[in-house]
Amino acid sequence: MIEARLYLLQRGSAMLLAPLVLIHLGLILYAIGDGLSAAEILGRTRGSFAWAAFYGLFVLAAAVHAPIGLRNLAREWLAWRGRSVDAAALVFGLVLLALGLRAVWAVIGFGIGAGDGA
Amino acid sequence: MTDETLTVEIWRGKDTGRFETYQVPHRQSQTILDVVTWIQRHREPALAYRFACRVGMCGSCAMTVNGRPRWTCRTHVSKVAASGGVRIEPLRNLPRIKDLVTDMTPFFEKWQTARGRFEPSATRSEPMAAIPSDDPERRIVDAGIECINCGVCHAACDVVAWNPDYVGPAALNRAWTLANDQRDGDRxxxxxxxxxxxxxxxxxxxxxxVEHCPVGLNPTAGIAGLKRMTLSALLKGGLS
Known part of the structure; x- marks a missing residue:
């Protein structure tokens, strides 16, 4: 049952990530190709609910997708099984979520001064 | 390999052992099982191997031939020895007993783990269930029902090698036929x-x-079907 749930979550998050990753890559090419400066990029992203939603969803999907795959890898390739691998995957997912949301907050900021150090 | 003789290497021992080399007369339409039988009768009486029907029905003679799992009674020497000799080993992913014989117990235990056994929904005193042969579910069952339990798919599967919990393609293929069998009482x-x-x-x-199944079944398709069916059941609350 837990395996079926994890399977559903991993495939569901992959379906979300597929278009999000393509848009993200396109965005990088666009920003680099047009020679946008960091200040120009931040000027467009700061306070944007749309970009917050886009990258928030991206981080959430990645934080769900990656630990499930790593758990499978650890079980099959490292023969690491039992609750310890489940806990490690969960911790990895939470760390990914925290780092990702912190990065989103740094770029979006909503004008509260977040990301000043970025 | 010359026209007259065939160089055959056979695994002797259990987990530790060695390959012994034999020269075997080459015959027309000779199978790998013929070769193993010739060696046991003429060169190595203590050679352990397993077979029964010799016609591809019982599923007991599977071995690894030149690195690939095969049913040896239906594998012609001419098909696998084109580049020279023949190397015969026991099936992969199963405990070895002696020489070419593996212990099939874990294979069949995994069928039970996957609930690969029929649970009746009626008693023998009730009339037989009438299921038309063109019924869509029955056609799915028919596509997977001819498994001969040879263990070739189990030996061919890398996931079985990596994950000792994995029940394997044969057990899941059986589960798939039962999940589509209208007569089963606990689908x-x-x-x-x-x-x-x-x-x-x-x-x-x-x-x-799919690549190695000697009778041409498609367990991968059945497993994909089980994934769809279980996800559908999960979303409807049917797995709890």
Whole structure:
């Protein structure tokens, strides 16, 4: 049952990530190709609910997708099984979520001064 | 290999052992099982191997031939020895007993883990269930029912090698036929069994089982069907 749930979550998050990753890559090419400066990029992203939603969803999907795959890898390739691998995957997912949301907050900021150090 | 003789290497021993080399007369339409039998009768009386029907029905003579799992009674020497000799080993992914014989117990225990056994929904005093042969579910069952339990797919599967919990393609193929069998009394139980750790969701869809199945079954398609069926049951609350 837990395996079926994890399977559903991993495939569901992959379906979300597929278009999000393509848009993200396109965005990088666009920003680099047009020679946008960091200040120009931040000027467009700061306070944007749309970009917050886009990258928030991206981080959430990645934080769900990656630990499930790593758990499978650890079980099959490292023969690491039992609750310890489940806990490690969960911790990895939470760390990914925290780092990702912190990065989103740094770029979006909503004008509260977040990301000043970025 | 010359026209008259064939160089055959056979694994002797258990987990530790060695390959012994034999020269075997080459005959027309000779099978790998013929070769092993000739060696046991004429060169190595203590050679252990397993066979029964010799016509591809019983599934007991599977071995690894030149690195690939095969049913030896239906594998012609001319098909596999084109580049020289023949090397014969026991099946992969199963405990070895002696020489070419493996212990099939874990293979059949995994069928039970995957609920690969028929649960009747009626007694013998009731009339037989009438299921038309063109019924869509029955056609799915028919496509997977001819498994001869030879263990070739189990030996071919990398996921079985990596994950000791994985029940394997043969057990899941059987579960798939039962999940589609209208006469089975606990089809929800099959879906629960294959949703446990080591069940259908562990399959990576490599397709080695399809590639190697000697009777041309497609366990990968059945496992994909089980994934769809279990997800549908999960979303409807049928797996709890």
């Amino acid at each position: 929800a139980g099959v879906l629960k069994a294959v949703s446990a750790a080591g069940g259908c969701h562990a399959c990576h869809t490599h397709g080695s089982c």
